[in-house]
Amino acid sequence: AQSVAQPEDQVNVAEGNPLTVKCTYSVSGNPYLFWYVQYPNRGLQFLLKYITGDNLVKGSYGFEAEFNKSQTSFHLKKPSALVSDSALYFCAVRDNAGNMLTFGGGTRLMVKP
Amino acid sequence: EAGVAQSPRYKIIEKRQSVAFWCNPISGHATLYWYQQILGQGPKLLIQFQNNGVVDDSQLPKDRFSAERLKGVDSTLKIQPAKLEDSAVYLCASSSGLRNIQYFGAGTRLSVL
Numbered sequence: 001a002q003s004v005a006q007p008e009d010q011v012n013v014a015e016g017n018p019l020t021v022k023c024t025y026s027v028s029g030n031p032y033l034f035w036y037v038q039y040p041n042r043g044l045q046f047l048l049k050y051i052t053g054d055n056l057v058k059g060s061y062g063f064e065a066e067f068n069k070s071q072t073s074f075h076l077k078k079p080s081a082l083v084s085d086s087a088l089y090f091c092a093v094r095d096n097a098g099n100m101l102t103f104g105g106g107t108r109l110m111v112k113p
Numbered sequence: 114e115a116g117v118a119q120s121p122r123y124k125i126i127e128k129r130q131s132v133a134f135w136c137n138p139i140s141g142h143a144t145l146y147w148y149q150q151i152l153g154q155g156p157k158l159l160i161q162f163q164n165n166g167v168v169d170d171s172q173l174p175k176d177r178f179s180a181e182r183l184k185g186v187d188s189t190l191k192i193q194p195a196k197l198e199d200s201a202v203y204l205c206a207s208s209s210g211l212r213n214i215q216y217f218g219a220g221t222r223l224s225v226l
Contacts, residue, residue, distance in 0.1 A: 043217030099211045103155030
């Protein structure tokens with residue numbers, strides 16, 4: 001069975017500093033990996049995905065994620081955090097044969113001015 | 114392009130009552146998903162449709178939950194009878210294909226008292 005772990009319930013960063021939100025996964029075969037963001041009272045918004053190719057994936061709003069196969073990780077990063085980045089972030093995985101997306105428990109990102 | 118529409122946004126019911134949620138996917142999206150998101154957790158897939166056929170309902174509690182997508186467009190999710198542990202946000206998502214990016218609606222927040 002596939003699974004996702006987001007080891008941090010909350011990440012606190014100061015505005016302008018770099019941020020990292022961690023994600024590790026377990027899946028059979030090659031993984032398809034996703035990051036979504038959820039703002040209060042809103043649905044999940046797609047940020048970026050890794051299917052194959054370059055290990056550094058660039059997405060919306062200046063976010064990027066680094067795929068590391070040996071560490072089975074897909075950490076979300078941004079060089080300079082904004083207060084408006086404060087939200088709940090979810091990592092998700094799907095194997096290359098299946099259709100079901102499995103989400104992690106989420107990480108709350110707090111960016112302070 | 115209009116997003117995924119869900120209604121109602123909020124619903125409060127007493128245990129053992131029935132409730133129904135409605136979802137209208139993005140136009141042209143053949144695949145539709147219903148997720149349950151309990152507070153503090155990531156979304157969990159309940160059921161997945163491809164057009165009007167069920168692809169995966171392995172995590173749907175079929176003794177009380179049902180869903181349909183009769184004409185391959187709109188979908189309804191029903192709970193009958195509701196239990197306290199059904200309190201959650203019910204998210205609908207759609208995609209243009211079984212393995213494509215999923216786009217989420219704002220969700221319906223259900224409180225069972």
